[in-house]
Amino acid sequence: MKRWIALGAVLSLGLTACSDPSATSTSADSGAVTWADPTAKLDGVKLTIWAAQNSNTVPKAVVDGFQQATGATVEVVTVPDPYEQSVQTKVATGDKPDLAFWQPTASMLTAINARSNLQPLTGAPWLSTVDSALKDITGLLDDTRYAALITSPAVEGVYYNKEVFASASVTETPKSFDDMIKIARDLKAKGVTPFYEMGADRWATQWWVQVQLADAAKAGLWERINTGQAKFTDPDVVKTIATYQSLINEGLFNSDIKTAKFEDQGTALLDGKAAMVVQVNSFFGQLQAKADTASLDSKIGFFPISPGGNIGTFIPDQSNALVAFKTGDAKREAAARQLLAYWMGPGYRSFVTDRNTVSLQPAVASPAGVPKALLDVHASLPSAVGSMQALAVANPDLYINLADMIAGTMTPEQVAKATQDQFEQLAKAAGYLK
Amino acid sequence: MVTGAPGSINRRTHPLWFLVPAYGLLLVFFFLPTVFNFVYAFTDWSGFKAEINPVGFENFDQLTSDGTLFRALRITIVYAVLVAVFQNLFGFGLAVLLERDTVVNRIARTFFLIPVLMSALAVGYIFQALFQGSTLLADTTWTIVVVALIHAWKWMGLSMLIYLAGLKTIPLDVTEAAHIDGASRWTAFWKIRVPLLAPAVTFNVATALLGSMNGFDIVQATTGGGPARTTEILNIFIYRTFGQGLFAQATTMSLMLFLLVAVMAFPVIYVLRKREEVL
Numbered sequence: 001m002k003r004w005i006a007l008g009a010v011l012s013l014g015l016t017a018c019s020d021p022s023a024t025s026t027s028a029d030s031g032a033v034t035w036a037d038p039t040a041k042l043d044g045v046k047l048t049i050w051a052a053q054n055s056n057t058v059p060k061a062v063v064d065g066f067q068q069a070t071g072a073t074v075e076v077v078t079v080p081d082p083y084e085q086s087v088q089t090k091v092a093t094g095d096k097p098d099l100a101f102w103q104p105t106a107s108m109l110t111a112i113n114a115r116s117n118l119q120p121l122t123g124a125p126w127l128s129t130v131d132s133a134l135k136d137i138t139g140l141l142d143d144t145r146y147a148a149l150i151t152s153p154a155v156e157g158v159y160y161n162k163e164v165f166a167s168a169s170v171t172e173t174p175k176s177f178d179d180m181i182k183i184a185r186d187l188k189a190k191g192v193t194p195f196y197e198m199g200a201d202r203w204a205t206q207w208w209v210q211v212q213l214a215d216a217a218k219a220g221l222w223e224r225i226n227t228g229q230a231k232f233t234d235p236d237v238v239k240t241i242a243t244y245q246s247l248i249n250e251g252l253f254n255s256d257i258k259t260a261k262f263e264d265q266g267t268a269l270l271d272g273k274a275a276m277v278v279q280v281n282s283f284f285g286q287l288q289a290k291a292d293t294a295s296l297d298s299k300i301g302f303f304p305i306s307p308g309g310n311i312g313t314f315i316p317d318q319s320n321a322l323v324a325f326k327t328g329d330a331k332r333e334a335a336a337r338q339l340l341a342y343w344m345g346p347g348y349r350s351f352v353t354d355r356n357t358v359s360l361q362p363a364v365a366s367p368a369g370v371p372k373a374l375l376d377v378h379a380s381l382p383s384a385v386g387s388m389q390a391l392a393v394a395n396p397d398l399y400i401n402l403a404d405m406i407a408g409t410m411t412p413e414q415v416a417k418a419t420q421d422q423f424e425q426l427a428k429a430a431g432y433l434k
Numbered sequence: 435m436v437t438g439a440p441g442s443i444n445r446r447t448h449p450l451w452f453l454v455p456a457y458g459l460l461l462v463f464f465f466l467p468t469v470f471n472f473v474y475a476f477t478d479w480s481g482f483k484a485e486i487n488p489v490g491f492e493n494f495d496q497l498t499s500d501g502t503l504f505r506a507l508r509i510t511i512v513y514a515v516l517v518a519v520f521q522n523l524f525g526f527g528l529a530v531l532l533e534r535d536t537v538v539n540r541i542a543r544t545f546f547l548i549p550v551l552m553s554a555l556a557v558g559y560i561f562q563a564l565f566q567g568s569t570l571l572a573d574t575t576w577t578i579v580v581v582a583l584i585h586a587w588k589w590m591g592l593s594m595l596i597y598l599a600g601l602k603t604i605p606l607d608v609t610e611a612a613h614i615d616g617a618s619r620w621t622a623f624w625k626i627r628v629p630l631l632a633p634a635v636t637f638n639v640a641t642a643l644l645g646s647m648n649g650f651d652i653v654q655a656t657t658g659g660g661p662a663r664t665t666e667i668l669n670i671f672i673y674r675t676f677g678q679g680l681f682a683q684a685t686t687m688s689l690m691l692f693l694l695v696a697v698m699a700f701p702v703i704y705v706l707r708k709r710e711e712v713l
Binding site: 092 | 478480481482483484496500569572574660661662663664674676678679680681683
């Protein structure tokens with residue numbers, strides 16, 4: 001008997017020892033966040049930044065400058081792909097960096113439990129220098145700022161081959177979604193593949209639905225979905241999915257849509273095998289790896305699209321922003337904030353020059369070598385509307401369901417239902433949609 | 435002789451508490467995780483908040499209410515059965531083919547054993563690259579067969595080795611006696627040697643079947659669950675769910691997998707063991 005009591009004691013001890021390690025006491029956000037001078041001395045302080053395989057070179061110039069100015073040591077650690085999943089798992093088991101690249105959207109800030117894991121960046125000193133149209137575009141969860149936007153967020157829109165348009169005597173980019181479909185039908189009649197989609201790599205499929213929802217998103221669709229007043233299964237959402245399917249069935253897409261991959265998409269657009277691709281900035285990154293700025297400027301253009309006009313849909317990604325973690329070490333937490341202040345302050349000019357990327361601050365000019373299409377993407381931001389990722393409280397696998405539809409195993413109605421079911425499950429787990 | 439039940443060992447050379455460290459490790463690293471697998475399945479543990487609250491059977495209700503779990507379970511079983519069949523056919527064929535200890539056979543055996551030692555992810559990525567551009571990994575009906583073949587290809591060397599060991603332990607006089615009794619080589623093989631391989635079959639079928647139920651790496655590297663989720667075995671589904679921060683739901687699924695493996699293991703091993711009794 002005694003032995004069993006002892007065993008029970010050991011077991012229950014084990015149980016308590018293994019309760020959620022990320023459950024640090026939610027230290028009351030004491031409102032006032034202090035910001036040290038960006039170049040104040042930090043000798044002996046060691047900071048860690050987590051980055052993904054496609055963002056681990058982003059901080060280099062900033063880190064070098066910061067180390068020189070402050071005497072701190074900053075280590076950039078690459079977390080393997082799938083990045084978001086790996087970071088969430090690490091954080092769930094109690095492992096935290098000082099800073100990390102993170103998608104600054106509501107759904108992803110919720111997913112990392114920003115309220116208990118992240119430092120609020122209230123009153124950040126650099127905000128006054130950021131373009132006022134972009135300052136509050138993202139990085140906020142329930143009106144608290146948790147992420148620092150460092151580069152121009154990605155936008156869902158249409159990348160097109162200017163030469164293909166010209167040879168089919170299309171002189172003006174379309175003014176609405178229907179206009180774009182009309183041009184696509186003309187192109188098809190002339191023997192050109194209008195659109196190229198990657199059914200095998202799946203993730204880009206969701207852009208087609210999201211750009212069709214841009215006007216509805218402007219009118220508050222995602223707030224309504226967040227509160228359960230609207231659903232993915234509502235006729236207006238299902239219609240966008242059905243439209244996507246009917247355009248595929250009509251033959252406006254590449255014939256190998258089921259097996260095509262991300263790489264094929266870039267090659268097809270560059271080679272003029274297809275006229276248009278609905279994509280985000282990382283797609284342009286792929287093009288940049290395949291061709292130089294001069295040929296990209298002459299060949300590839302960008303326009304945002306929505307049913308009612310040219311409203312872009314912005315979708316900030318992991319490489320666009322950083323978050324600072326609550327590590328429990330006040331000195332390192334302050335140093336992490338200081339690094340962000342340096343990054344967006346004295347270090348910003350050398351950062352955008354080093355990365356050859358668009359500047360978010362009117363006082364810092366974008367470098368001369370930024371490709372034209374990226375400037376167009378950036379120019380579409382002030383009028384753009386948030387994507388599902390940016391505005392919905394949970395991020396269901398819409399793209400997987402759409403890819404299944406392309407493969408022929410799901411109907412548009414089933415896509416909508418599966419997406420809604422998963423959205424509800426995630427939102428409930430996150431404490432919404434009670 | 436000292437008293438005691440027949441077969442029991444009564445040599446008390448070491449005090450029993452010497453076993454405590456071993457049992458301690460077993461408890462912490464094997465028993466406790468299994469217990470937690472049960473406990474967390476009944477909570478709302480997630481990446482979204484710090485507290486963990488009990489929710490009863492809610493996770494089970496939710497999982498059984500939409501068809502995703504059952505589809506993943508079905509795919510897992512189909513996959514496991516395919517792997518078990520292929521791996522054993524290949525392993526058995528190779529063992530019979532390479533049974534004689536010639537130089538060529540020894541070299542060939544080594545080559546067939548190499549994939550067993552390779553990283554499963556590496557194998558997956560190699561085949562994914564090989565099949566790039568073909569429709570082998572894009573067909574919604576047949577891709578699961580292709581992936582099962584890859585899995586079987588990787589592990590057939592191990593089955594071969596075990597069948598070889600089984601073949602080698604068959605006493606020569608038994609087959610010789612059969613020949614003297616007038617059995618042809620064919621009859622001797624199927625009526626004498628194959629039945630004597632029963633223990634090897636038990637081990638091979640059980641490990642292939644139950645091992646591939648826990649499969650993940652090869653499928654993840656070749657198809658990632660596609661096309662259209664037709665190769666999304668349960669572990670890939672669990673991995674996706676966990677990645678979304680739904681830790682409790684993922685735990686619930688892995689509990690279902692645990693139960694499924696247990697439910698399948700007992701009858702399979704029982705039936706295969708029954709075959710051995712005639713020996």
